[in-house]
Amino acid sequence: MKPDSKHFYQLSYEERLEKLKQQTGLSLDQVDLLKSHFDETGAVLIENYLTNYQLPEGIVPNLRVNGKNYWLPLVTEEPSVIAAASHGAKLLSADNGIEAQAGQRLVEGQVIVQTTAFTQLDQLIRQQQISILAVADQSHPSLKKYGGGAKKVVCRQLDESLSSVEIQVAVGEAMGANIVNTMAEAVANWLEQHKYQVVMSILSNAGTYQMVTVTGQVAVTKLAKKGLSGSQVANKIATASHIAQIDSKRAVTHNKGIMNGIDALVMALGNDWRAVESAIHLAAVVDNQYRGLSQWQVQGDKLVGTMTIPLPLGMVGGATKVLPLARINRQIANVTTVNEAMQVGAALGLAQNLAALVALVTEGIQRGHMSLQVKSLALANGATPAEIPVILTKIGSQQPDATEIKMIITAIRNSKGE
Incomplete structure (x- = not known):
């Protein structure tokens, strides 16, 4: 059978590469590069596998959280993220460091029902709650052995013809998507047996019952920088925090800085960073306005920051044990439970946020950011890793463009007779 007569997913790995080469004009060197990153686990993990796309990890x-120091692996391609997180961690390291607390962790599933008789549906759910929970538990009985399982079911009206029957599940150390989807489908079948029309059933990524609160403080005197007193810097940070509460455009960038750290840790631990992003950005909407997730205030001689966010993580299932590096990263991070991972992840976000705000209200975000971006610019314009230190020495404090970088690279190579 010729490759062209098959669907792409039916092709062997070599056939897939050949097809891609024909369609896109990839060179032999490019194909060889794709092959060099082949991984058997990755080939099984996703569909139409091509290669493993690697990102740097640092x-x-x-990072001190609840009196314990953590060494955290971060996966990111963006320069300055790890430097900023490290700086924020140092600023917030006094005493017990960042205080963090995670509450009871439940994952929700939704069964969307089409009905104009909400009151009747709501009464059924209230009267039959024990039966419904039993139906859910029977679809995934192993959870009960570990103290988990379906805990509550409620009904919420969406509009005049749609309602959401919502089941709350204790999923233990798992992220819980597959567990809750299975339970939601079991409840959907039960509702259909009671003559209700079900539109769909699936977990919710809202993270409503996966919240973690972090609080960090730093002595105002430690914030003095670039001719500004610590008090001046602290007050400017408090103002910047307030702006993120009243202006959605500023809030987006404020929150992106927080997610720089959280996403990088979530990826390193083999978790679903898209679910985390979705839940956290929903939590940023308060009173129908998108707002900054953290708030900073001057309290006496301290700058104090607080943040409450959902952090839907898992320590078992998914890619957490499939990817070898995820297992190593979990050992490096030294987190043993989901609650601990939630606390550490949120604390990291707060530290990242503080460092960004300090830079923003003092020297400006570009100076520190661009000094690290120069390395990326040099590599993108043909420099070898060995040439980077020489390039940095030659440019000093300048902010060169691509043309200037290329001239420096040429000069370096000419001086070596290349």
């Missing part, structure tokens, strides 16, 4: 040392 370490944030000594």
